[in-house]
Amino acid sequence: MINIEEQARLKELEDAFNLFNQTSMQLTTSYDALQAQTAHLQKQLAESDQEKNQVADKLSRLLNLLPAGVIGLDKKNQIVEMNPSAQEILGADAVGRDWDVVIMNVFLSTNDAGELIRHDGSVYQLSETPADNDLNRTLLIQDVTSARHLQEHVNRHQRLQSMGEMAASLAHQIRTPLSSALLYVSQMNSKHLDEDKRERFVGKALNSLNHLEALVKDMLQYAKGGKGSEKEIVIDTLMASLEQGVEAQIHQSQSTIRFNAFIPGLVITGDKDALLTALQNLVGNAIDVVGRTAEIEVTVNKISDDKVDLVISDKGPGIESEHLEKIFEPFYTSRAKGTGLGLAVVRAIAEAHNGEIWVKSIVGYGTQFGLRLPLTSRKEIA
Incomplete structure (x- = not known):
């Protein structure tokens, strides 16, 4: 008979065998699940590779068909890859060469917009993506040659249209003072005209002719573009010339003008006569708006190391806000004797000197006009 100890040992072996069978079944189930998951992942990976290949193929065909040139540079600034359009522009032998050397060989120069110009005059625009790690x-x-030609054509058309509008406005502006001058001159032929009326008619005719002269002068300055020379101008000298140039206007209108102290030796570059014309226009504008006994101040403010403001201030009636945006337009004027070109000339001169014109006005308190110009350097006064 089997004793108790053997029965216990057989029981332990039976339990161990059952546990082994259960573990084997669990491992088999887990292995089957792992195989199924592996197969699923392999299928997903294959689909992903196929999609990537399709995207890569599309990108490759797109690069080949792209009319613009795509160029890849390495960290040594050498060309490592190009699409067909880039090869057509730079030459297939550009791969492996230094980018700066290729640019020097293929292109003649660059324009003000930073575009590349070839020897045949064609224009190319270059842009760059940020560097990666x-x-x-x-x-x-x-190639933007066609676009630039089209833009030039549009600009030319706009200039011709503006010139036509300006010519029509100019004819209208000239007709009124010219008709007045002709009328007064014709009246002076009368035998029954006494000396007092004759002198009055002469004065009115001269005023009309002076108005015509001012209109033609402003028109010529506007057409000139505001700049005729490139010379260094010491602002001290410019202010002295302005003071002398407006002396007659100030005296005749019984006005006063004060030149505030400023940093001496400031220098700008440009056309002194044109800048003097702009400042005189601003002073004359203040006198015309205020009338007699105008109080005018001239200030020079250095606003930064490379900018200066030439400011003409008055204590006149000010300018309504709805007029501020129009006052620099050619032939816009609210005064019967105005040419409508004075402030347009000032703006043209400022822009020709790489500057700008600004205005600040408070109705009932006065107006400030400022020419903001780039400084050239600082000179010591001898």
């Missing part, structure tokens, strides 16, 4: 760069170069 490996300091690689991707450049895009495209």
